[in-house]
Amino acid sequence: MKGKRPLRIGVHPANLHLVLASCWEGTFPNIAVEFIRYANGRDSAALLATGEIDICGTSSTVPIFAAANGQDVTFLAASAQRRRDGALVVSTDSDIMTVQDLAGKTIGLAEGSFQTYLLAKALEKEGLNLNDVITRDVLPAEGLAALQQARLDALITFAPYQDYALTTGTMRLLQGSEALIPNRSVFWTTQAQTIGAYTIASFFDGLERLGRDIPHNIDQAAYILATDDTSPGLRRAWHKAIVARNWSIHHINTTILRELQDEADALFRHHVLKHQVNLLA
Template structure:
């Protein structure tokens, strides 16, 4: 994960400034949460229900948005944040790089929440036709695994396409101007492209990958105060239960803060999974398949054992 060191250092400085400001309050401890423009963490931030629960425990909360999972986990790696969530692929790269992260919870699969998109007038009709084409994606993100498995399912090798490693905003720009043939992306960026650009889904994760969302703590934070972590996870479960009861209302509440239209957010929320679960053997076994696949492709430098970084019972 060395290419992200500079970015992470900037994040660390920014959060250091935020911590200085927070120190002026009566709080003597700080929970630093990294979130993305989707999922239950952004809902929890919007609802504001976590802070009152942590105040009696002497904790305040600092929220920092990340464009994707890899830089978020790199921020955990360098000690800039304590907790966050990503898709299934970023922790594989993070573990291979030695990041001190721990799996603490997950959501059920949401296979329609990521896809390989093409422009509405693209001649491409199937994944098999991507041979020799350029596909934009965020390196090390959940769609990296989607692309690998979708190609495999279509009888192609990863080496049959040219990956263009771009962050979501840059990838969308390249997609719009036709610099790439396809774009592997997740919600809400996926939903935005479908609504605003009329992008067409070449393949989503259905019958190909699970697209599981995971929640992570830094090893240090988990060891220091697991009770605070449990309060956070309970708060996430509450907001999860609230969100699935009225998706339209949730979309209306989120729209101003995430800067996306209600129909886009609503489409993304409908494809999310609901129910936040403790880590179990089955989900770890599925993650191990990712680790083995990426090692075989040479995308990570060494074999890993995923269960080594899972939260142990009672911790």
């Protein structure tokens, strides 16, 4: 970092690790930090480009888009795989019984997130591609309501919303993510941010320490993450999701980079990316 300016960490609701870090006392004791809040993880690349944040955590898809758009992405850390933390659901009374039945249907998801990759892989496995379906960009709670009101034919959701959806009795699982994608969060920056090695190491250590603390403080984590959810059922789903989640943090290695490259290649095959991206160079 230049001078003594705090490390500006981007925080958005979809990266639970950083949401908790921003509210957890003493997460980064060895460095000065400032948490910059914004609404959507897909804005992370733009905020890095303008220098409003120095570092962020997102789904793996976001930095792949950034790299495809010419940003020099640097991966710093990754979560454990969360293969069960994503699902394609339909209404209980829907006539959609298989992924093949999605052809021509309208599917809600967070465009440009891991959900795009999940949908691409689910379709690809059945000989379809993203051009065979209609997608609608929706927020998690908005998507649940839209599916219940038949404004969507299917929805891609994630924990805790997927657990909540499947306990309402109005939705059923069409396809889980466990056999399709690794579904890691990644923590990253760009070369333009020029973050020093000590700061990066301290950031990693803080994430790792928090990952060890959370399983011993489930109620505290649930209180923070469920603050804006008033539904008792959804609050219970948050608690369940925190217990089930693997909160460990990992250094970037060849296995993780190959996973990211597989994702980039799939998104290019489905014409989501305009350019091929080489993350292994």
